[in-house]
Amino acid sequence: MAASIGSHGVARYGGKDLPKPSAVVMAYTAHSDLSADEPPTFVAVGEEDVIAPPSAMERRIAALRQAGTEVEYRKYKELGHGFGPGTGTSAEEFGNVIARGGAGVVIASQSGHRLPPLSTEQNAALATTPTEDLLTLPMLQPDQVEDPLHAYQVSKRGNSLRVMAEAVRWGKRGARINTISPGIIITPLAKDELEGPRGPGYRRMIELSAAGRAGTPDEVGTVGALLMGPDGAFITGSDFLMDGGVTAAYWYSDLTPK
Template structure:
């Protein structure tokens, strides 16, 4: 039976990882917009990959279940690359929580029931989850283990607690890494693995727009004062993704990998530290 790699969110990072791990396999590209999936499919198919496309809305469990049905009709699901999401500059706090937090929980719950033994998943999170101060043990457990359908009802996620879109994004990304850690236990019972990558500023078409947009000066300063002194590339994220999904990463599961060129290090302990943090 054909091994299927499901790519959810067909942007530069999802495509780059898929190119590293999908030789000889069937790639199912799923995106909220059909035109995005088809554009990615053209690139990958011209590079020699066997590709299909599908529409998915990760904030809808029914839509995710339909994606899984499509995938299982093609073969057995051996890999999942979850790279879908919205940014604080794109959406309201409510939409961010629904897509990035709830949507990721649904992806992990649903694919955790069908992933084959030996399969693996990468969730693309963000450096922003590492900027959030420590949560309480109870808050960590809520984000990690609350069933997806009850998650957004939790008091810590209500509008009077979530300050703005950035706060919603940080909570969501912290929640992603915690959820992956918890789900790794359940996925392990199927002989499968799941990990998170938390990239910093990675050069994509959207990033280029943001670097020249209203918040561009802040982003450029962030890169300038980081230890690496530059942005990352999708291929660098893909190199780590290939390690985690491949045979050399079989002892790694439930882990979160921050790769941001040291921006977070500079935020907590360097020149990017806010006054309240540096003191």
């Protein structure tokens, strides 16, 4: 999404007709479009990412550099797809070097809010267990994880919990970190999902939500700007659910599982 917005701005995806961003920070992409004025770009990718492999990212980096765009590239060892704040991994350096007054935002998902409440002990285990030991937790054993959707929900709950725990460490450096949990946002990936086999389920979620529509990238960006900027200076260790009311309908209305 970040790369697409860098190329085309937010208006292409239903947002306002705003200027293109002055810089792009992205973790992975298969985006191949190239505009005449790509913004300076910072890239981070996991060496073992099999969903958006470094080779795809490096093709984009080469194209950007050939077009004269300033690019800074970081490839982290022993990391796969979506490493968040990097707690317990080679990307943990973010929290070791973040400057006083700095801020970070990690993207989680509405799916983490579809999981029933966990115990205090389970929350603490997901938040603080070293990454290499996570799969030894009783709650993550095969007989406890019902299906791939349940696994995804647990992972996204863990995402926001680990950022909450990481906020303590960032706070000692005078910095802040939060998560945003978006619902269905109109991006190239969401468009593919809406047109694919899961499209009817996605459209039903949108129709039964309070907002009655999908979100736009600039709406996510507005929340990100609040969390990263001076107006959000008192916000850290928090998770912001922005899904147009889909989760509310899931728990208390027509989307509630029967």
